[in-house]
Amino acid sequence: xxxxxxxxxxxxxxxxxxxxxxxxxxxxxxxxxxxxxxxxxxxxxxxxxxxxxxxxxxxxxxxxxxxxxxxxxxxxxxxxxxxxxxxxxxxxxxxxxxxxxxxxxxxxxxxxxxxxxxxxxxxxxxxxxxxxxxxxxxxxxxxxxxxxxxxxxxxxxxxxxxxxxxxxxxxxxxxxxxxxxxxxxxxxxxxxxxxxxxxxxxxxxxxxxxxxxxxxxxxxxxxxxxxxxxxxxxxxxxxxxxxxxxxxxxxxxxxxxxxxxxxxxxxxxxxxxxxxxxxxxxxxxxxxxxxxxxxxxxxxxxxxxxxxxxxxxxxxxxxxxxxxxxxxxxxxxxxxxxxxxxxxxxxxxxxxxxxxxxxxxxxxxxxxxxxxxxxxxxxxxxxxxxxxxxxxxxxxxxxxxxxxxxxxxxxxxxxxxxxxxxxxxxxxxxxxxxxxxxxxxxxxxxxxxxxxxxxxxxxxxxxxxxxxxxxxxxxxxxxxxxxxxxxxxxxxxxxxxxxxxxxxxxxxxxxxxxxxxxxxxxxxxxxxxxxxxxxxxxxxxxxxxxxxxxxxxxxxxxxxxxxxxxxxxxxxxxxxxxxxxxxxxxxxxxxxxxxxxxxxxxxxxxxxxxxx
RNA sequence: GGCCCUGUAGCUUAAUGGAUAGAGCAUCUGACUACGGAUCAGAAGGUUGGGGGUUCGAGUCUCUCCAGGGUCACCA
Numbered sequence: 001x002x003x004x005x006x007x008x009x010x011x012x013x014x015x016x017x018x019x020x021x022x023x024x025x026x027x028x029x030x031x032x033x034x035x036x037x038x039x040x041x042x043x044x045x046x047x048x049x050x051x052x053x054x055x056x057x058x059x060x061x062x063x064x065x066x067x068x069x070x071x072x073x074x075x076x077x078x079x080x081x082x083x084x085x086x087x088x089x090x091x092x093x094x095x096x097x098x099x100x101x102x103x104x105x106x107x108x109x110x111x112x113x114x115x116x117x118x119x120x121x122x123x124x125x126x127x128x129x130x131x132x133x134x135x136x137x138x139x140x141x142x143x144x145x146x147x148x149x150x151x152x153x154x155x156x157x158x159x160x161x162x163x164x165x166x167x168x169x170x171x172x173x174x175x176x177x178x179x180x181x182x183x184x185x186x187x188x189x190x191x192x193x194x195x196x197x198x199x200x201x202x203x204x205x206x207x208x209x210x211x212x213x214x215x216x217x218x219x220x221x222x223x224x225x226x227x228x229x230x231x232x233x234x235x236x237x238x239x240x241x242x243x244x245x246x247x248x249x250x251x252x253x254x255x256x257x258x259x260x261x262x263x264x265x266x267x268x269x270x271x272x273x274x275x276x277x278x279x280x281x282x283x284x285x286x287x288x289x290x291x292x293x294x295x296x297x298x299x300x301x302x303x304x305x306x307x308x309x310x311x312x313x314x315x316x317x318x319x320x321x322x323x324x325x326x327x328x329x330x331x332x333x334x335x336x337x338x339x340x341x342x343x344x345x346x347x348x349x350x351x352x353x354x355x356x357x358x359x360x361x362x363x364x365x366x367x368x369x370x371x372x373x374x375x376x377x378x379x380x381x382x383x384x385x386x387x388x389x390x391x392x393x394x395x396x397x398x399x400x401x402x403x404x405x406x407x408x409x410x411x412x413x414x415x416x417x418x419x420x421x422x423x424x425x426x427x428x429x430x431x432x433x434x435x436x437x438x439x440x441x442x443x444x445x446x447x448x449x450x451x452x453x454x455x456x457x458x459x460x461x462x463x464x465x466x467x468x469x470x471x472x473x474x475x476x477x478x479x480x481x482x483x484x485x486x487x488x489x490x491x492x493x494x495x496x497x498x499x500x501x502x503x504x505x506x507x508x509x510x511x512x513x514x515x516x517x518x519x520x521x522x523x524x525x526x527x528x529x530x531x532x533x534x535x536x537x538x539x540x541x542x543x544x545x546x547x548x549x550x551x552x553x554x555x556x557x558x559x560x561x562x563x564x565x566x567x568x569x570x571x572x573x574x575x576x577x578x579x580x581x582x583x584x585x586x587x588x589x590x591x592x593x594x595x596x597x598x599x600x601x602x603x604x605x606x607x608x609x610x611x612x
Numbered sequence: 613g614g615c616c617c618u619g620u621a622g623c624u625u626a627a628u629g630g631a632u633a634g635a636g637c638a639u640c641u642g643a644c645u646a647c648g649g650a651u652c653a654g655a656a657g658g659u660u661g662g663g664g665g666u667u668c669g670a671g672u673c674u675c676u677c678c679a680g681g682g683u684c685a686c687c688a
């Protein structure tokens with residue numbers, strides 16, 4: 001049982017026994033004792049002064065006496081101001097370490113020839129038939145341009161969040177809604193027809209999503225020059241935007257598309273096919289995946305039907321021009337358009353259809369949308385819309401919103417060409433990993449394939465860790481150079497620590513030293529004690545990350561652990577330690593730290609290398 | 613303008629309402645016949661944007677002002 005819960009329980013018991021008034025264990029505030037004070041766990045006594053009617057010092061001492069006398073795990077106490085610091089018995093910390101490194105099925109009793117039985121699920125709650133199902137939607141790209149840095153934050157957060165929820169005992173379905181239809185797609189199609197000369201990814205070797213993206217850019221160039229021409233010819237800007245031939249053509253194409261025109265549909269299928277192939281490559285490189293993909297082209301009609309049902313039921317209003325609106329002025333929001341006057345769907349319409357289809361496909365208990373914070377308003381509206389349409393889950397949808405990614409020199413702007421392409425970025429990171437590795441010459445003797453694999457692991461580790469360690473809701477600055485720094489609070493630094501520990505363990509094995517699966521010693525110095533405290537925290541950290549929906553909690557924890565371990569590791573010569581009990585204890589600690597790094601990084605979707 | 617989010621060291625950032633605001637980068641000082649130095653030990657660097665309030669206690673909650681960003685489309 002977790003030490004914090006034990007203390008809360010027992011403090012409540014102590015107060016009842018000492019002062020005759022009952023207190024809920026949840027009202028007891030417990031935290032880790034700061035390192036400059038003696039003790040391991042600290043209880044706040046301020047809230048109980050009204051009950052005890054005594055000074056903080058006396059109240060703390062009385063509770064402390066009671067705990068030492070009645071709780072096995074508590075071996076001592078001291079009171080500083082209103083803080084009751086409790087000393088936890090070494091046996092508790094040793095038990096924590098054993099829980100992390102062994103399974104209970106261990107049978108051997110020989111202390112120094114034990115085969116390691118790793119507890120790979122340390123900190124993770126198992127998924128059972130009774131587990132609730134969480135659907136996590138993330139990525140959700142448009143098929144008119146390739147993925148960029150913003151999408152990377154989305155994909156990494158979405159994937160990691162799904163892993164964190166799994167570790168918290170939820171069944172998880174990762175899903176992606178591909179915005180494969182609409183005006184923007186038609187723009188690329190129009191441009192390709194006009195300028196393409198029939199080129200395809202097969203004929204020119206370009207990645208499909210990039211090729212389509214180029215035509216989207218070409219469309220905008222053409223469109224803008226047409227607008228400029230019309231303005232020169234004396235039209236107003238608004239009128240020019242409406243009347244430019246390209247946009248007229250695009251609107252016609254969208255109508256044809258919705259009318260299932262075979263020629264338009266074939267073009268659409270072909271170009272989207274290119275894009276999907278390109279996206280798959282990028283997803284694979286990033287190491288993210290999905291259990292179920294929905295396409296807007298399959299869901300928008302369902303959404304439209306739902307909106308029309310809403311009109312029939314009097315929930316929404318249809319204007320004389322045919323457009324349909326929802327009025328949320330009562331809820332403090334604006335009027336929102338649901339269908340255009342020509343009957344076509346807008347963005348939010350398909351979200352209604354997608355939601356309905358998903359709840360039909362899966363017994364969803366919780367729905368999480370990983371979408372940027374510029375769409376907070378959109379999801380408020382969606383929640384209300386679904387609620388009005390009578391879906392009880394409408395109110396419960398959770399919009400996991402995250403901030404934008406900026407560059408050191410400012411925001412990414414497609415107009416200014418400062419967008420960082422996802423594929424270029426990953427390729428660049430791999431290049432840096434390669435050159436740094438070659439300079440250090442640590443990978444000599446490995447095949448080219450092994451080396452490439454390590455460069456990829458390190459490059460992605462750098463990128464992912466840099467992005468995931470930051471609080472998701474904050475706008476973050478991505479510095480490509482700093483992210484791949486191999487020192488400090490970075491992914492590669494943590495990966496390096498893992499590789500070093502694996503190296504120790506390999507060496508131990510080579511020299512015939514068995515790594516203990518279970519330790520039994522009361523020897524603990526301050527550093528070891530600190531490390532064990534951090535190790536014992538991991539399950540709580542995973543739980544907190546699930547509750548806070550934040551991979552950053554895990555990332556920052558792993559870094560703390562690694563920092564503490566490096567200090568420990570540097571001071572002790574583990575394999576040369578003459579006292580076998582101490583040596584084995586330290587080996588067990590090293591092994592456990594490696595395991596937590598591995599488990600923690602798996603929650604972030606980051607791989608750890610055996611060597612680097 | 614209405615609503616929402618953010619503001620912490622030169623830079624990137626951490627901190628369930630708790631003790632002296634914690635790291636990394638950069639800067640400076642030390643430690644390499646090294647279980648992997650891609651390391652470690654240490655120094656310096658802060659009025660947590662400003663001001664009021666609640667509280668035994670505020671970076672955190674509240675009000676207000678300032679700065680930055682988002683959003684309020686028959687775009688997605």
